[in-house]
Structure formats: structure tokens, C-alpha cells
Amino acid sequence: MIHVAQASEGFFSWDWVVNHLDDIWARTVEHLMLTAIAVAVGMLISLALSVVALRYRWTYSPITWFTGILYTIPSLALFAFLVPITGLSVLTAEIGLVSYTLLILIRNTVAGIDGVPEATVESARGMGYTNRGLFFSVELPLALPVIIAGIRIAAVTTIGLVTVTALIGQGGLGFFILRGLNLFYSPIGTTQIVVGTVVSVALAVAVDLTLVGIQHVATPWSRRRAAA
Amino acid sequence: MIEFLGDVLAWFGDPDNWIGPSGILNRLREHVQLTAAATVAAAILAIPPALWLGHRRIGGTFVVAVVNIGRAIPSFAIVVLFLPISIRLGLGIGFWPTFLALLFLAVPPMFTNTYTGVAGVDPDLVEASRGMGMTDREVLTKVELPMASPVILAAVRVATVQVAATATLGALVGWGGLGRFIVDGFSVRDNVLVFAGAILVAGLAIFLEVLLGWVERRVVPTTLQSRSDVVESVVA
Numbered sequence: 001m002i003h004v005a006q007a008s009e010g011f012f013s014w015d016w017v018v019n020h021l022d023d024i025w026a027r028t029v030e031h032l033m034l035t036a037i038a039v040a041v042g043m044l045i046s047l048a049l050s051v052v053a054l055r056y057r058w059t060y061s062p063i064t065w066f067t068g069i070l071y072t073i074p075s076l077a078l079f080a081f082l083v084p085i086t087g088l089s090v091l092t093a094e095i096g097l098v099s100y101t102l103l104i105l106i107r108n109t110v111a112g113i114d115g116v117p118e119a120t121v122e123s124a125r126g127m128g129y130t131n132r133g134l135f136f137s138v139e140l141p142l143a144l145p146v147i148i149a150g151i152r153i154a155a156v157t158t159i160g161l162v163t164v165t166a167l168i169g170q171g172g173l174g175f176f177i178l179r180g181l182n183l184f185y186s187p188i189g190t191t192q193i194v195v196g197t198v199v200s201v202a203l204a205v206a207v208d209l210t211l212v213g214i215q216h217v218a219t220p221w222s223r224r225r226a227a228a
Numbered sequence: 229m230i231e232f233l234g235d236v237l238a239w240f241g242d243p244d245n246w247i248g249p250s251g252i253l254n255r256l257r258e259h260v261q262l263t264a265a266a267t268v269a270a271a272i273l274a275i276p277p278a279l280w281l282g283h284r285r286i287g288g289t290f291v292v293a294v295v296n297i298g299r300a301i302p303s304f305a306i307v308v309l310f311l312p313i314s315i316r317l318g319l320g321i322g323f324w325p326t327f328l329a330l331l332f333l334a335v336p337p338m339f340t341n342t343y344t345g346v347a348g349v350d351p352d353l354v355e356a357s358r359g360m361g362m363t364d365r366e367v368l369t370k371v372e373l374p375m376a377s378p379v380i381l382a383a384v385r386v387a388t389v390q391v392a393a394t395a396t397l398g399a400l401v402g403w404g405g406l407g408r409f410i411v412d413g414f415s416v417r418d419n420v421l422v423f424a425g426a427i428l429v430a431g432l433a434i435f436l437e438v439l440l441g442w443v444e445r446r447v448v449p450t451t452l453q454s455r456s457d458v459v460e461s462v463v464a
Binding site: 011068069071072073074076077078081156159160161162163164167174177178180181184185189190193194196197200201204205208 | 293300301302303304305306308309311312315389392393394396397400401407410411414422423425426429430433434437
């Protein structure tokens with residue numbers, strides 16, 4: 001009896017964690033998949049729209065205006081709008097998640113390429129680079145640190161937003177948070193909130209560090225400059 | 229679809245939905261108050277240390293990494309997590325769990341942008357300022373701060389808009405605000421209410437974006453404007 005009383009006053013139950021390791025792993029994998037798809041699709045769309053915005057300057061305002069509106073729509077509402085059309089599905093979650101990555105990714109891609117020094121662009125042109133060559137061999141690589149900074153923000157933001165999709169039956173680790181919300185008065189509830197949060201944060205940190213590593217390898221020149 | 233939008237319009241046309249404690253006007257007041265409180269508190273917490281560390285150019289990678297952990301905590305999780313904590317601390321449901329969650333959300337981008345804005349000022353420029361005999365304080369206030377101001381103000385604008393959008397989640401833990409319409413709409417499966425709530429929150433966020441964009445153009449030194457306009461002109 002004493003044991004039970006203590007448990008009901010506790011905040012965290014290791015027993016619950018040990019008994020649900022399979023469940024936690026499965027939700028973590030689901031979480032990672034939802035994030036990876038959203039960021040990959042978001043980056044492809046953003047790259048295409050950034051090219052359009054850089055080629056035709058007047059389109060940048062309407063593009064960021066539109067993606068800015070998508071970004072400001074509360075996730076709860078955006079998912080709710082989609083449910084009548086695409087149901088309580090992965091597709092509903094992904095459409096919402098991709099929508100939220102666009103503003104960050106487009107801004108950073110365009111800002112990164114805009115940030116390439118004029119002198120460098122002039123030199124490349126002087127060396128005979130065509131528009132296409134200039135973009136892929138000079139501007140895009142030099143913009144990579146800023147673009148990857150955008151991907152890092154988008155990935156970390158998406159990992160957070162995935163938890164909200166629990167409200168439409170997806171959610172990855174958000175599943176535990178939502179179930180915990182309904183049981184917040186009991187240690188079983190708070191344990192699930194903590195597990196959902198901690199594992200989600202760990203996932204975000206791991207993904208962020210991985211992207212830092214990728215940038216480190218992909219842009220050796222910026223490393224040398226940082227060291228100087 | 230047309231019928232649905234007609235229903236939404238009719239909802240907005242009903243005066244009963246505007247007045248009283250659960251009316252649009254009171255929910256808007258709650259939403260704006262919470263957004264302002266969380267954003268101002270976040271700016272006070274984030275910007276001064278970021279200015280100093282950026283000026284010293286110390287601990288960059290480490291500090292940004294630590295603060296990114298804050299960024300990595302889902303606001304949904306924080307709102308929910310602070311519910312039992314808040315109750316145990318005697319702060320109750322509603323305002324506090326929501327406020328603390330928004331603080332967690334707003335501090336990291338303000339901090340990192342201020343830091344990178346100041347630390348990213350051309351070292352030659354800083355060197356030249358020192359050569360002209362400027363003190364440490366003068367270098368920070370007369371050179372680094374104005375040079376970094378477009379980035380800092382952009383960060384404040386982005387954080388404010390994000391706070392306003394995310395304050396919606398407070399409705400899940402008993403806070404009011406405009407999120408109330410969406411969460412209530414969810415629980416009674418009323419898409420008109422959900423849609424109306426989304427319009428209100430998005431409308432508020434866009435208004436804040438425009439307002440703060442205007443402030444930015446007023447405050448940022450004219451010599452830095454062309455640059456910040458290219459990168460940051462969003463809702464024109």
C-alpha cells in the first residue's frame with residue numbers, strides 16, 4: 001500500500017519506461033520518418049522556388065508572402081483544414097509539416113546566394129562561367145553554410161511540430177505527450193509527457209549535430225576562415 | 229465549399245460571437261497580452277547576454293548549441309509538460325504553462341540571431357574602430373549594434389509572430405486566447421469555429437508581421453536598409 005501511495009505521488013516511473021521500450025523505439029522511428037520526408041520535400045520545393053525568386057526578382061515578395069502566411073497559420077488549424085480532404089492520414093501531417101519548412105528554407109537559400117560577394121561573382125563571370133555554371137559551381141557552394149543553417153532550423157522545428165500531429169492520429173513521440181496530457185494528474189501521465197519530450201529533444205539534437213557535421217565536411221573553406 | 233465559407237461569414241456576422249468573456253474581443257485581448265508578455269520577457273533574457281558574448285566573440289559554438297536545445301523542445305511538449313509542474317508549484321493551469329512555453333520558444337532565435345549578428349560584424353571594421361580609439365563599449369554601441377540591428381530586429385519580429393501563432397496551444401491547457409475557438413471547434417467537431425479561429429490567429433500574426441516590419445524600417449540605419457530589404461521584405 002505504501003508503495004502504491006508513493007507511486008501515485010511520484011512524477012516519473014522508470015517501470016513504465018522499461019516496460020514500453022519497444023513502443024518508444026517504434027514511435028521514435030515514426031517521428032524520424034515524418035521529419036525526414038517533410039524536410040526533404042520542403043528543401044526540393046524551396047530550392048525550385050528560390051531559383052525562380054533569384055531569376056525573377058519580383059516573385060520573391062509574393063513567394064515569401066505566401067509561405068509566410070502558411071508559416072503563421074497555427075499548426076492545429078492547418079491540420080484541421082486538411083482533415084476533411086485528406087483524412088487522418090500521414091499525407092495530412094506531411095502537407096502541414098512541409099508547409100512550415102518553406103519560409104525558413106527559401107529565405108536562407110535566397111539570403112545565402114545573395115550573400116555571395118559581388119566580386120566573387122564578377123570574377124567567376126570574368127573566368128567565363130555561364131549562368132548555370134555560376135549557380136551550381138560558385139553561388140550554391142558558397143551559400144551552403146547559410147542554406148544548411150536553414151535546414152538545421154527547419155529540421156529542428158519540424159521535429160517539434162511532428163508532436164502536434166498526434167492530435168490528428170500521427171505524431172511519433174507526440175503520441176506519448178498527448179496521452180500524458182489526458183493523464184496529467186497521474187505519474188503514468190507525467191512519465192509519458194517527459195519521455196515524449198526528452199526523446200524528441202534528443203532526436204532534434206542528434207539531427208542538428210549530424211547536419212553540423214555535414215556542413216563541416218561539405219564546406220572546408222568556411223572552416224578555415226572560422227579558425228583564422 | 230461556398231456554403232461552408234458562408235457559414236464562416238455568418239459566424240463573424242453574429243454580434244454574440246464578438247462580446248462577453250468568450251467573445252472574439254476578449255480572446256484577442258488575452259492573446260495579445262500573453263504574446264506581449266512572453267516576447268518582452270524573452271527579449272530581456274536573450275538579447276543582453278547575446279550582445280555581450282557576440283561582442284567578445286566567445287563561446288559561440290557552445291552557447292548556440294546549448295540554446296538550440298531550447299529550440300529543440302517542442303512547444304506542444306512544453307505547454308503540456310508545464311501543466312503538472314505549474315499545478316505542483318501552485319501556479320495553476322492556463323496562463324503560466326503557456327507563458328513559460330512561449331518563453332522557451334522565443335529566447336533561442338532571439339539569442340542566436342543577436343549573437344551571430346554581432347559576432348558576424350566585419351572584423352576589419354571592429355579593428356578600424358579600435359584603431360580610431362573607441363572603447364569596448366563604444367565599439368559595441370556605435371559599430372556592432374547598428375551593424376547587427378537589422379538581424380536583431382528581424383529576429384524579434386520572427387519570434388513575436390511565432391509566439392502569437394503558438395499561443396494558440398495554450399487553449400489545450402486551459403488558457404484562453406484565440407486558440408480557444410480552434411480547440412473548442414476541434415472537441416465539438418465544428419469546422420466553422422476552427423476555420424474562424426484560424427483566420428483570427430493568422431490575421432493577428434500577419435498584422436504583427438506588418439507592424440514590426442514597419443518599425444524595422446524606421447529604426448534600422450538608412451545605410452543598412454537596402455541590404456535588409458532584400459533579405460527581409462516579407463509581407464509588404
